[in-house]
Amino acid sequence: MNFQLSEEQILIRQTVRDFAEREIRPVARELDEKAQFSPEITRKMGELGLFGISLPQEYGGQGVDTLSYIIAVEELARIDGSQAATLAAHNSLGIGPLYYYGTKEQKKKYLPVLCTGEALWAFGLTEPEAGSDSRGTKTTAKLVDGKWIINGSKIFITNGSAGISIGATVQAVTEDQDGKKQFSTIIVEKGTKGFVSRAMHDKMMWRASDTAELFFDDCTVPEENLLGKVGEGSKIMLSTLDNGRLSIAAMGLGCAQGAFELALKYAQERKQFGQPISKFQAIAFKLADMATKIELARNLLYKACWLKDNELPFAKEAAMSKLYCSEIAKEVADEAVQVHGGYGVMKDYEVERFYRDQRLLQIGEGTSEIQRMVISRYIGC
Numbered sequence: 001m002n003f004q005l006s007e008e009q010i011l012i013r014q015t016v017r018d019f020a021e022r023e024i025r026p027v028a029r030e031l032d033e034k035a036q037f038s039p040e041i042t043r044k045m046g047e048l049g050l051f052g053i054s055l056p057q058e059y060g061g062q063g064v065d066t067l068s069y070i071i072a073v074e075e076l077a078r079i080d081g082s083q084a085a086t087l088a089a090h091n092s093l094g095i096g097p098l099y100y101y102g103t104k105e106q107k108k109k110y111l112p113v114l115c116t117g118e119a120l121w122a123f124g125l126t127e128p129e130a131g132s133d134s135r136g137t138k139t140t141a142k143l144v145d146g147k148w149i150i151n152g153s154k155i156f157i158t159n160g161s162a163g164i165s166i167g168a169t170v171q172a173v174t175e176d177q178d179g180k181k182q183f184s185t186i187i188v189e190k191g192t193k194g195f196v197s198r199a200m201h202d203k204m205m206w207r208a209s210d211t212a213e214l215f216f217d218d219c220t221v222p223e224e225n226l227l228g229k230v231g232e233g234s235k236i237m238l239s240t241l242d243n244g245r246l247s248i249a250a251m252g253l254g255c256a257q258g259a260f261e262l263a264l265k266y267a268q269e270r271k272q273f274g275q276p277i278s279k280f281q282a283i284a285f286k287l288a289d290m291a292t293k294i295e296l297a298r299n300l301l302y303k304a305c306w307l308k309d310n311e312l313p314f315a316k317e318a319a320m321s322k323l324y325c326s327e328i329a330k331e332v333a334d335e336a337v338q339v340h341g342g343y344g345v346m347k348d349y350e351v352e353r354f355y356r357d358q359r360l361l362q363i364g365e366g367t368s369e370i371q372r373m374v375i376s377r378y379i380g381c
Contacts, residue, residue: 046117077254
């Protein structure tokens with residue numbers, strides 16, 4: 001394995017870093033305070049080519065590898081978890097299933113506009129009573145006279161209610177010819193009668209990203225809106241989460257990197273007892289441990305991306321990366337606040353936002369407990 005990034009990957013990192021510093025950092029605190037989703041920043045990320053970045057150019061993508069995409073998410077999360085969440089959820093959960101399981105007609109219809117930043121797509125999986133246990137899905141879809149009639153609800157759906165959100169892929173319970181319960185995924189466009197989305201407010205973290213509840217009341221869509229085949233819902237969901245874990249891991253890595261840089265800068269500038277606090281062993285060792293953990297997390301995540309890009313099994317490494325990077329984000333953000341002392345808990349200092357933003361990383365797209373369960377199965381437990 002070559003640890004040297006390609007020229008293209010280095011360019012993507014620098015380009016996204018410059019963009020995040022220039023366009024996102026100046027407004028991140030204000031958007032967080034107002035809990036305001038920004039269509040403008042989303043559109044600019046689209047103009048930069050970040051939406052559908054790994055898709056072939058025929059669908060409007062850039063055709064780059066997985067690692068390049070992950071680096072882009074990492075660099076956004078280094079500045080703001082909300083914007084990174086918008087991109088990661090759209091690419092991995094929104095675009096991903098459409099590209100991997102959609103028909104040619106479905107791909108041509110949806111993917112080009114979803115690569116522009118002018119429109120977002122959601123993935124409706126989680127329900128009030130179906131979180132870690134995705135097979136607890138209660139939303140139903142019945143095929144009647146060539147149409148799917150959907151009833152139920154979803155919760156905690158990223159990009160589900162923003163003004164530029166144009167639809168969602170929904171997992172629902174269907175039945176086979178013998179009446180046996182199975183799961184299928186169905187495309188539902190925004191504006192469909194019986195489909196209502198509602199924004200969720202008062203979040204602790206990712207306050208400038210869009211999180212929604214989705215409601216389906218005799219929502220009727222054509223039979224051809226089925227994504228994949230009847231009964232493939234769990235397969236589609238699991239493969240989608242494998243890919244999504246890499247992007248959540250990238251968010252953890254970026255969050256940790258951003259928090260570390262804030263702590264290092266503060267420690268170099270803050271003086272106590274006549275010298276910068278970075279010169280005191282207690283602080284220097286904290287920073288050294290933070291840097292080491294981040295390096296380990298990056299190597300693990302990049303290896304998982306390398307496996308995927310080389311068409312090798314990567315599900316175990318994806319789970320490991322998601323687990324480790326999210327846990328490291330928690331540890332590094334906590335220590336970064338400690339380095340800041342009393343200032344670390346004040347909103348005037350960016351590190352306070354990083355401390356909050358990291359918290360969902362151990363929950364979203366599979367809790368840390370679920371990741372450990374997945375890993376334990378791969379190692380034969």
